[in-house]
Amino acid sequence: MSGSVVGWLRSAWRRLVAVVVRALDPLAIDHLTVARLSVAFGAFAGLWGTTDAMALRAEALTPGMGVWPAATYDAFFTTHGVTMLFFFATPVAFGLTTAVLPRLVGVEELAFPRIHALAFWLLPPGLFVARAPSLLDLLADVGLLGFRVRPPVVGWTLYPPMSLQPHAGIDLLLVGLSLGTLSTLLTALVVVVTVVTERTVPWARLDVFTWTMLVAAGLVVFSFPVLESAIALLLADRVLGTTFLAPPEGPMVFVNLFWFFGHPEVYVLVLPAMGVLSYLIPRFAGRDLFGKRSVVYSTLAIGVLSFGVWGHHLFASGVDPRVQASFMAVTLAVALPSAIKTFAWTTTLWNGSLRLEPPMLFCLGAVAWFVVGGVTGVLLASIPVDYAYHGTYYVVAHFHFLLVGTIVFGLVAGGYYWFPLLTGRRVDDRYARAHFWLSMVGVAVTFGALLALGLGGLPRRMATYPEVFAPMQTLATLGAFVLGVAQLLFVWGIVRALLVGDPAGDDPWGLAERGIEAREWSR
Amino acid sequence: MSRSAAVETARSTAERVAPHLPPERVVVTRAFDCALGAAAWFVPALLLVVGTPLPIVGLFGGLWLALVRPEHYVRLLRALGLDSPFARRALGVAGVTLWTLGPVAGPPTGTPVWLWFSVGLLGVAPYGGVGDRPDAITVVLGRVFGPVLALLALTPVLAAGGLVAGVQVAFAVTAALGVLALVLGVPLDETPTVSPSMSAFVEWAERLPPAERRLLLADTWARTGLAVVGPLFVAFSIQRLGDGFAEGAEVIALSLVVATVAAGGTHRVLSRIRELGSWTTPLLSVGGLLVATTAPLAVVLVPASPPAFAGTFAAVGVAQGGWTVLEDEVTDTLGEHRDTYRAARALLLIPPAVVGGLLFAVAPRTAFVLSSVLAGVGTVSYLRRVAR
Numbered sequence: 001m002s003g004s005v006v007g008w009l010r011s012a013w014r015r016l017v018a019v020v021v022r023a024l025d026p027l028a029i030d031h032l033t034v035a036r037l038s039v040a041f042g043a044f045a046g047l048w049g050t051t052d053a054m055a056l057r058a059e060a061l062t063p064g065m066g067v068w069p070a071a072t073y074d075a076f077f078t079t080h081g082v083t084m085l086f087f088f089a090t091p092v093a094f095g096l097t098t099a100v101l102p103r104l105v106g107v108e109e110l111a112f113p114r115i116h117a118l119a120f121w122l123l124p125p126g127l128f129v130a131r132a133p134s135l136l137d138l139l140a141d142v143g144l145l146g147f148r149v150r151p152p153v154v155g156w157t158l159y160p161p162m163s164l165q166p167h168a169g170i171d172l173l174l175v176g177l178s179l180g181t182l183s184t185l186l187t188a189l190v191v192v193v194t195v196v197t198e199r200t201v202p203w204a205r206l207d208v209f210t211w212t213m214l215v216a217a218g219l220v221v222f223s224f225p226v227l228e229s230a231i232a233l234l235l236a237d238r239v240l241g242t243t244f245l246a247p248p249e250g251p252m253v254f255v256n257l258f259w260f261f262g263h264p265e266v267y268v269l270v271l272p273a274m275g276v277l278s279y280l281i282p283r284f285a286g287r288d289l290f291g292k293r294s295v296v297y298s299t300l301a302i303g304v305l306s307f308g309v310w311g312h313h314l315f316a317s318g319v320d321p322r323v324q325a326s327f328m329a330v331t332l333a334v335a336l337p338s339a340i341k342t343f344a345w346t347t348t349l350w351n352g353s354l355r356l357e358p359p360m361l362f363c364l365g366a367v368a369w370f371v372v373g374g375v376t377g378v379l380l381a382s383i384p385v386d387y388a389y390h391g392t393y394y395v396v397a398h399f400h401f402l403l404v405g406t407i408v409f410g411l412v413a414g415g416y417y418w419f420p421l422l423t424g425r426r427v428d429d430r431y432a433r434a435h436f437w438l439s440m441v442g443v444a445v446t447f448g449a450l451l452a453l454g455l456g457g458l459p460r461r462m463a464t465y466p467e468v469f470a471p472m473q474t475l476a477t478l479g480a481f482v483l484g485v486a487q488l489l490f491v492w493g494i495v496r497a498l499l500v501g502d503p504a505g506d507d508p509w510g511l512a513e514r515g516i517e518a519r520e521w522s523r
Numbered sequence: 524m525s526r527s528a529a530v531e532t533a534r535s536t537a538e539r540v541a542p543h544l545p546p547e548r549v550v551v552t553r554a555f556d557c558a559l560g561a562a563a564w565f566v567p568a569l570l571l572v573v574g575t576p577l578p579i580v581g582l583f584g585g586l587w588l589a590l591v592r593p594e595h596y597v598r599l600l601r602a603l604g605l606d607s608p609f610a611r612r613a614l615g616v617a618g619v620t621l622w623t624l625g626p627v628a629g630p631p632t633g634t635p636v637w638l639w640f641s642v643g644l645l646g647v648a649p650y651g652g653v654g655d656r657p658d659a660i661t662v663v664l665g666r667v668f669g670p671v672l673a674l675l676a677l678t679p680v681l682a683a684g685g686l687v688a689g690v691q692v693a694f695a696v697t698a699a700l701g702v703l704a705l706v707l708g709v710p711l712d713e714t715p716t717v718s719p720s721m722s723a724f725v726e727w728a729e730r731l732p733p734a735e736r737r738l739l740l741a742d743t744w745a746r747t748g749l750a751v752v753g754p755l756f757v758a759f760s761i762q763r764l765g766d767g768f769a770e771g772a773e774v775i776a777l778s779l780v781v782a783t784v785a786a787g788g789t790h791r792v793l794s795r796i797r798e799l800g801s802w803t804t805p806l807l808s809v810g811g812l813l814v815a816t817t818a819p820l821a822v823v824l825v826p827a828s829p830p831a832f833a834g835t836f837a838a839v840g841v842a843q844g845g846w847t848v849l850e851d852e853v854t855d856t857l858g859e860h861r862d863t864y865r866a867a868r869a870l871l872l873i874p875p876a877v878v879g880g881l882l883f884a885v886a887p888r889t890a891f892v893l894s895s896v897l898a899g900v901g902t903v904s905y906l907r908r909v910a911r
């Protein structure tokens with residue numbers, strides 16, 4: 001026994017050195033290396049964003065001022081939102097995509113591999129610059145720094161006039177964010193060009209994941225430049241003294257620009273998860289995707305319609321009712337393609353011979369939370385409901401059911417599924433399953449409790465609240481902490497697989513032996 | 524260290540660790556135990572802050588003292604079919620969850636906070652206290668490392684959030700760790716059933732020679748003294764240090780670190796001291812009893828400054844060595860009646876804890892003086908035994 005433990009430690013150490021040396025080669029431009037880096041970086045950012053979330057929930061545990069001052073709470077939700085959206089979700093989604101895309105579309109390498117690598121290397125400075133204010137503040141707190149940069153408290157939406165205040169922290173946040181935006185834009189261009197011009201697989205035989213990611217990348221190409229410009233205008237106002245976004249009209253200009261980006265961004269985030277679901281559910285249900293054509297068309301429909309819904313984020317800001325009504329109609333319309341997909345997934349499951357491997361478990365969880373998040377969202381599309389619940393925890397709960405329940409679950413499903421492709425190993429099922437069940441419980445308790453708080457009318461973005469909400473808040477925190485420790489298990493499963501996992505082989509999910517075609521596993 | 528020596532050390536460590544693997548289970552279980560232990564110190568103080576009447580705090584402390592030994596529970600749990608290690612830990616997690624909810628769910632629902640804590644205690648207590656099982660971490664890092672780390676982690680949270688918010692956060696983290704530990708699986712640790720028989724014990728005790736009887740009396744008196752203020756020791760220290768309860772919790776957390784380290788250090792050298800000769804045993808016991816007598820007075824009398832309290836807690840830590848020796852003496856004397864004696868003693872300690880709580884309500888200092896007096900009686904009784 002002791003010999004095997006020493007052997008275990010020795011081989012773990014060798015693997016660790018090998019993994020680090022291979023991963024940190026900045027000159028490597030092959031798609032798999034860069035993809036590995038993106039996924040690893042995204043996961044790191046995701047954990048960092050999770051610690052922000054834990055800090056938020058720790059504060060909300062008690063009604064009065066708890067462990068942090070109010071400004072720190074505001075700083076945490078700002079870094080949380082920015083980190084999760086720009087440095088976790090998109091890098092992981094596109095990292096997984098660029099890892100498998102060449103095999104799925106039948107090419108050796110991505111188009112523009114150098115641009116792809118450059119795009120990745122913009123991310124780490126982006127994240128650290130965006131989060132620098134909090135880090136510097138911490139250093140000042142412990143006396144290692146003689147000056148203070150207050151962390152920005154503007155939220156991920158960056159609305160002026162708040163974001164126009166003279167405050168070096170906001171400058172850093174904006175610069176970091178623009179690096180992140182540029183990175184995503186470049187990666188999306190690489191994906192679009194690879195699929196459209198390099199592809200050797202005919203359109204008709206293109207798999208549904210590639211279709212979905214093509215649309216997501218297309219959305220990035222059209223929407224991220226708008227965000228980049230809005231950030232540039234903000235920076236110009238701040239640094240060069242221009243007044244593009246200054247009151248009285250400026251803020252509304254920004255809000256429109258922001259949500260013209262912001263709503264497609266929602267689909268940029270959710271489409272990769274949808275793509276994973278459409279791709280994996282048939283593989284583990286032993287059936288073809290039901291209505292693949294309608295799934296692809298619905299994806300294209302989302303691509304178009306998502307540019308027509310930005311106004312629904314402005315319902316509560318006094319837009320002309322006729323304009324509001326049209327936005328409401330489009331918003332309800334954009335729910336249709338999502339419903340089509342849900343229908344296709346559930347129908348594919350019907351009478352399938354389900355194999356509840358970890359990726360499939362996460363897919364099923366994602367579908368379930370998608371229904372919850374979707375239903376709570378469609379209710380918000382109705383203007384009267386929006387008036388009532390806008391700015392409450394209802395909204396926070398709604399978008400976390402989607403962001404965590406669907407998007408994180410979907411990406412994790414893809415992560416487990418393609419892990420053998422990225423690393424040659426498989427994560428031990430025991431950890432993956434435990435990770436799944438803890439995450440399910442965590443999401444249900446946390447965001448269920450936040451939904452109840454929202455229905456009770458509790459405003460979001462507040463560090464303190466009336467005592468009656470305290471029990472529900474405590475429940476939410478307990479759930480969130482369970483969700484948090486579940487992610488530690490996730491990390492441990494991965495670290496363990498990297499260090500001492502068994503080789504995954506050529507058919508890690510037993511698809512070939514069941515006669516299921518999966519291009520990424522056939523060399 | 525030469526290479527082969529290093530490999531040898533690694534191998535022998537690995538050999539001792541191997542039965543406790545997998546590592547994640549050990550780490551998480553240990554983290555749960557230590558987090559629970561660290562936060563639990565502050566429960567009575569928390570109850571006081573949220574306005575629990577003092578006698579009830581005393582009663583709560585008594586209940587705790589009575590319940591905290593797992594063997595008292597085993598028969599009941601076995602009857603309920605809840606005696607598997609998994610069920611015990613699940614009850615522990617449920618208990619901490621109630622403790623997390625109590626302070627916030629109490630006021631709006633109109634239920635007193637102490638009720639939540641008492642019901643939670645029924646779950647926490649059978650779990651069996653903290654860190655008394657050897658595991659891989661104990662093998663490699665010793666018993667002290669985990670509790671100290673947990674207390675050190677708790678300190679900044681207490682400093683930032685104050686007593687209630689800080690301890691609440693600690694409970695919530697503990698509950699989450701407990702859920703994770705449950706998912707990772709629970710190692711089998713069998714707690715033996717005991718079958719106390721009071722009549723046999725009384726019969727036996729009546730035939731005891733005076734010296735042995737004095738030993739048992741010394742033990743009982745000293746523990747009664749500790750029971751009077753034990754549950755309030757941390758709470759009162761915090762109160763003295765801060766203005767009310769606003770400050771001081773973090774200083775006491777650090778003082779507990781000092782005490783834990785002192786206790787760990789003492790235990791390490793204990794066996795070597797005992798090897799020096801048979802005279803070391805009574806010496807150590809007397810030392811422990813003397814600290815039990817003086818510590819309550821010290822908490823009342825020392826200046827309200829962090830070093831003074833850290834010193835007092837350090838002395839209590841060192842005294843753990845003496846108490847262990849005393850307990851060993853008692854166990855040797857009791858033989859097969861050990862479990863009966865312990866069960867009876869646990870019940871006996873409830874009234875003094877309640878009295879302590881009541882006294883604390885009217886005259887806190889008097890409670891501490893009484894505690895010293897009772898422990899003093901125990902000390903005298905022990906001295907009479909050795910003086911013969």
Ligand code: HEM
Nearest residue numbers: 050053056077081084085089155156396403460461462480
């Ligand atoms: C690990 C589980 C998570 C928990 C417990 C959590 C919790 C929270 C909390 C408590 C807030 C602030 C609510 C308020 O006071 O308004 C928040 C805001 C937010 N979260 Fe999360 N979150 C989690 C994961 C995520 C993920 C994975 C994403 C994105 C992919 C995300 C995106 C956001 C955004 C965009 C905001 C709004 C920030 C703002 O108001 O500016 N969260 N989250």
